[in-house]
Amino acid sequence: MISISRVIPSLLLLVCLVLAAAVPSAVHAQGPRFDLVHFTLANGLETVILPNHRAPVVLVQVFYKVGAADGPPGKNGAAHFLEHLMFKGTARYPDGAFDRLIQSHGGESNASTNQDVTEFHEVIPKDQLEQVLDIEADRMEHLTLDDATVLPERDVIIEERRQRIDNDPGAQLAEAENAALYLNSPYRLPVIGWLHEMKQYTTQDALDFYRHYYAPNNAVLVLAGDVTPQEARGLVEKHFAALARRDIPRRQRLVEPPHRVTTQVSFRSPLAHLPSIGISFLAPSYRTATGNDAYALQVLREVLSGDTGLLYEDMVIDKKVAAGVGARYSPRPYDVSSFGLWAATNDEKQLDGIRERFMTITHKIALGGVTREELANAKKRLLIAVIKTRADLTGPADIVGTGLATDRSLLDIQNWPTFIEAVTNDDIKRAAQSVFSVPGVESRLLPGEQ
């Protein structure tokens, strides 16, 4: 299938694309679940070991339970700013020595930030494991920053914003769509921050954020790859046990009021060339859902999207109103998530008709659900994808680490296939009714002069 995409007003705007591609719909292990060992140090550091001996390589990943939505007012990009600065140095590893050491041994390091979680990872030859654990432990407590290193990095994140958003009309529309979808939740603000506010960030802002949130009891450490649980546990204790616990501010996020109004945002830009439309609804996450709604919505997303999905069949093959379509939903945010439908077309005149089709389809599902065959096939696809994810190095680490960092229980994470298996058509109807009956946000990207 030709892949046509649309910039999604995502909560995961800055999440590493490699991970996103490796884990298409947050799938987990069927039957035999992830083979893992889980323990917590006395200082509160939760640790997961995922052995995988395909290559002599280890993934080290640290998830901090803090993201853009935890930033102070006017500084919601602080989490991402600090993510960048975490590579600058400590007394023991000054002046970017992390990267130099890791890379000179054939390793690679990177990081990502979303609304809820900030994540750092290294993929390294196995003989570098102890070195990397020492680095991660050291920068959990001893980061040093000064204006000489911080201010050029502030310019870097401003360039990052220009590259990802200001140069891209679709990304600018997505920002407006997000601000319209969330009336009160901090998810309405971009993960990277607004440009005028980013220009005001200071070294002290970054240090304050670091001291509030970076501590062993606010982190999850995941080791995946060519390690045994015994040797890994010994090394983790050796390097992390001495770190001090801190008092971490409780996550208290602003809550959404009832939504009563349908909102429409549109952006006509000479830089846009392909007309598209999206409709987004508030939807529950794992944490905010009642019953099994979060699982039912994942199955529904699977029914709707993809090149054998209901939307493609209906709107691309049958009605021929769109060139590309999709559905998106992730239950992974800490707070309320969203469920979205989108379509792109070469003919702007089709957009009203596409909107009508979206309304008809969502209405029909809320009333009658999906067919028995659609339900069975969607579940089967999700469960086969689990087996592929299990074989991967990064997929399981991402799922388990992000899950624990957003307060899911390990039991729930491991039982994902069982929950998916149990979804019924009534569950889908009920979840669809509650999502699609609340007014959403419609967004349009249109080519041409304003």
Place this chain on the structure above:
Amino acid sequence: MRYLFLLIFVLCAGLAQAVTIQETPRNVYFIEDHSDPLIAMTLYFRAGWAYDPAGHEGTAKFLTAMLEEGAGPYDATAYRRELENSGIDLDFSASGDRFTITLSFLSSDRDRAARLLNLALTQPHFSDSSMARVRDQLLAVYRQELEDPDRAAQDTLAHIVFQGHPYAAAGQYTPESLNRITADGLRQFLHDRLTIDTLAAGAAGDASASDIDAFLGQALAGLAAHATGAPLPPFGPRLPKGMALLKRDLPQSVVAFAAPGIDLHDPDFYTAYVLNYIMGGGGFQSRLMREIRVKRGLSYGIDTALTQHERSNILVGETQTKTASTAETIALIQQEWQRFRNEGPSAAEIDAAKTYIIGFYPRNFANLTDAAEVAASLKFEGRGKDYPDRRQALFAAVTAEDLRRLAQKLLDPDHLTFVVVGAPEGLVPTLSLPQLGQ
């Protein structure tokens, strides 16, 4: 995310102590691995977009989509359901030199996967309704790419550097060329170019060598033995000194650049690879990243790569910087070119580059899909299956002297071509824009 590396590093030189590649009787490079009940395969045919008939640009890409639009007893939807509902990932794609088929499936579904691939290759429907739909989708992709300034910069650069060769198209097509492509044209391309003699295959996973050969025998039965049509001619890239400017009203400029590259089989290839790493390919350890991002905050990132077309090659780079610092960024790149020529790299830089290049290689085998792709690439590039073992020594042997010598040739300020997409003020282009489509 701290930095998104933009360029695809085409090359995978290698070493993997823990990985053994065997060659099957059907010449598949195969890595046997029974840790999960999965098989991954990559099939390369020498048949990418550079083989599109003149005036019919987009043919290879069109074919990649049409092979999933129904075959044998299955219409488009039924065919895709057969794949999806058994969890068979089958994907067709095209680069300049390669028409690529990637597969991953449960080892218990091997026969089904082979049968479905064979149907696509030998009994595709190419129905009128599918042709119309895919044409519309390719038009949508074309329009979407017009929104992407990186794509515009790379396309413009390719048009300058490869003018007169199919590589100049950079995989781009036009609404007009799309309209000329017919089902018969696709059948011709499929028959003439996807042939046994142009195949290079790699596989990894839960099978034996004979399983893999049985799979290929079944999947490729009915393909022609030999390719028809002219091979691609070799081409020396044109690298005029200067800068071409594509005006676009953007707050940030895209700066793309090209310099002389090197052939994969040139004895100096390993030296060039180390040179590129130190200059711009080494992420945060590269000179360009340090000067432009870390020290001055001018960009989110910059990188360079040795681009390996089969019949030509260049060193390419790209960065993005705000409009006001476009000229400064270009000057810094030129300055680093000169500094490397004058002083060469330090011993510490050379050591760090070599240990990285030698140490990273096992990561290529950390999942089955990557392992199959690396194996197929080695086959396509004409490397022996023992190459992973030999590669270590080849990189270790690179000297400071080699690097200084090669820098005079590759980092030649008289052959450094820039393209800027954006609205920089006071920056006067010295090269004219190529006529796209030529």
